[in-house]
Amino acid sequence: MVWTDFLSAIALVLVIEGLMPTLNPEGWRSTMQRMGEMEAISLRKIGIVSMVAGATLLYFIRSSS
Template sequence: MWVDLLRAVALVLVIEGLLPFLAPERWREMMLRLSDVDGRSLRIFGGVLIGVGAVLLQFVH
Protein backbone atom coordinates (compact mmCIF):
# COMPACT_ATOMS: atom_id res chain seq x y z
CA MET A 1 0.00 0.00 0.00
CA TRP A 2 2.83 2.43 0.80
CA VAL A 3 4.34 1.85 -2.63
CA ASP A 4 1.05 2.80 -4.29
CA LEU A 5 0.83 5.94 -2.17
CA LEU A 6 4.37 6.96 -3.08
CA ARG A 7 3.64 6.34 -6.76
CA ALA A 8 0.53 8.51 -6.53
CA VAL A 9 2.46 11.32 -4.83
CA ALA A 10 5.22 11.07 -7.44
CA LEU A 11 2.65 11.28 -10.24
CA VAL A 12 1.04 14.34 -8.64
CA LEU A 13 4.46 16.02 -8.45
CA VAL A 14 5.14 15.27 -12.12
CA ILE A 15 1.74 16.63 -13.18
CA GLU A 16 2.06 19.70 -10.94
CA GLY A 17 5.49 20.45 -12.38
CA LEU A 18 4.42 20.32 -16.02
CA LEU A 19 2.83 23.76 -16.26
CA PRO A 20 5.62 25.74 -14.56
CA PHE A 21 8.15 23.85 -16.69
CA LEU A 22 6.34 24.34 -20.02
CA ALA A 23 4.85 27.82 -19.53
CA PRO A 24 6.39 29.58 -16.52
CA GLU A 25 5.01 33.04 -17.29
CA ARG A 26 1.43 31.79 -17.71
CA TRP A 27 1.76 29.74 -14.54
CA ARG A 28 2.97 32.80 -12.62
CA GLU A 29 0.04 34.83 -13.98
CA MET A 30 -2.39 32.11 -12.92
CA MET A 31 -0.93 32.02 -9.40
CA LEU A 32 -1.26 35.79 -9.10
CA ARG A 33 -4.92 35.57 -10.14
CA LEU A 34 -5.53 32.78 -7.64
CA SER A 35 -4.21 34.99 -4.85
CA ASP A 36 -7.15 37.34 -5.51
CA VAL A 37 -9.79 34.59 -5.18
CA ASP A 38 -11.54 34.44 -1.80
CA GLY A 39 -10.97 31.48 0.49
CA ARG A 40 -14.51 30.15 0.23
CA SER A 41 -14.29 29.80 -3.55
CA LEU A 42 -10.93 28.06 -3.31
CA ARG A 43 -12.34 25.67 -0.69
CA ILE A 44 -15.31 24.82 -2.92
CA PHE A 45 -13.02 24.29 -5.91
CA GLY A 46 -10.76 22.05 -3.82
CA GLY A 47 -13.75 20.04 -2.62
CA VAL A 48 -14.95 19.54 -6.18
CA LEU A 49 -11.49 18.36 -7.22
CA ILE A 50 -11.41 15.90 -4.32
CA GLY A 51 -14.83 14.57 -5.31
CA VAL A 52 -13.90 14.19 -8.97
CA GLY A 53 -10.66 12.48 -8.02
CA ALA A 54 -12.44 10.04 -5.69
CA VAL A 55 -14.98 9.15 -8.37
CA LEU A 56 -12.23 8.70 -10.95
CA LEU A 57 -10.33 6.41 -8.57
CA GLN A 58 -13.46 4.27 -8.20
CA PHE A 59 -13.77 3.92 -11.97
CA VAL A 60 -10.11 3.01 -12.34
CA HIS A 61 -10.17 0.55 -9.47
Protein backbone atom coordinates in the same frame (compact mmCIF):
# COMPACT_ATOMS: atom_id res chain seq x y z
CA MET B 1 -2.99 -0.83 -0.75
CA VAL B 2 0.73 -1.07 -0.32
CA TRP B 3 3.04 1.82 0.42
CA THR B 4 4.57 1.64 -3.05
CA ASP B 5 1.16 2.45 -4.58
CA PHE B 6 0.75 5.44 -2.29
CA LEU B 7 4.26 6.74 -2.92
CA SER B 8 3.83 6.21 -6.67
CA ALA B 9 0.65 8.30 -6.54
CA ILE B 10 2.46 11.09 -4.67
CA ALA B 11 5.31 10.99 -7.19
CA LEU B 12 2.84 11.24 -10.07
CA VAL B 13 1.15 14.24 -8.43
CA LEU B 14 4.53 15.97 -8.20
CA VAL B 15 5.26 15.26 -11.87
CA ILE B 16 1.87 16.60 -12.95
CA GLU B 17 2.19 19.66 -10.68
CA GLY B 18 5.54 20.44 -12.29
CA LEU B 19 4.23 20.34 -15.86
CA MET B 20 2.59 23.76 -16.03
CA PRO B 21 5.44 25.84 -14.58
CA THR B 22 7.80 23.97 -16.90
CA LEU B 23 5.73 24.25 -20.09
CA ASN B 24 4.22 27.72 -19.55
CA PRO B 25 5.89 29.59 -16.68
CA GLU B 26 4.32 32.99 -17.42
CA GLY B 27 0.81 31.55 -17.72
CA TRP B 28 1.33 29.58 -14.52
CA ARG B 29 2.56 32.68 -12.67
CA SER B 30 -0.43 34.69 -13.89
CA THR B 31 -2.84 31.97 -12.79
CA MET B 32 -1.22 31.72 -9.35
CA GLN B 33 -1.44 35.50 -8.91
CA ARG B 34 -5.14 35.47 -9.81
CA MET B 35 -5.74 32.57 -7.40
CA GLY B 36 -3.99 34.55 -4.68
CA GLU B 37 -6.58 37.28 -5.14
CA MET B 38 -9.57 34.92 -4.94
CA GLU B 39 -11.81 34.68 -1.91
CA ALA B 40 -11.15 31.75 0.42
CA ILE B 41 -14.61 30.29 -0.22
CA SER B 42 -13.92 30.17 -3.97
CA LEU B 43 -10.65 28.33 -3.39
CA ARG B 44 -12.43 25.89 -1.08
CA LYS B 45 -15.07 25.21 -3.73
CA ILE B 46 -12.37 24.55 -6.34
CA GLY B 47 -10.62 22.22 -3.90
CA ILE B 48 -13.80 20.31 -3.08
CA VAL B 49 -14.72 19.87 -6.75
CA SER B 50 -11.19 18.68 -7.50
CA MET B 51 -11.22 16.17 -4.62
CA VAL B 52 -14.65 14.79 -5.58
CA ALA B 53 -13.62 14.47 -9.23
CA GLY B 54 -10.39 12.72 -8.27
CA ALA B 55 -12.08 10.37 -5.81
CA THR B 56 -14.79 9.52 -8.35
CA LEU B 57 -12.24 8.84 -11.08
CA LEU B 58 -10.18 6.70 -8.71
CA TYR B 59 -13.29 4.75 -7.68
CA PHE B 60 -14.18 3.95 -11.29
CA ILE B 61 -10.60 3.04 -12.21
CA ARG B 62 -10.16 0.74 -9.20
CA SER B 63 -13.60 -0.90 -9.50
CA SER B 64 -13.13 -1.79 -13.17
CA SER B 65 -9.88 -3.71 -12.64
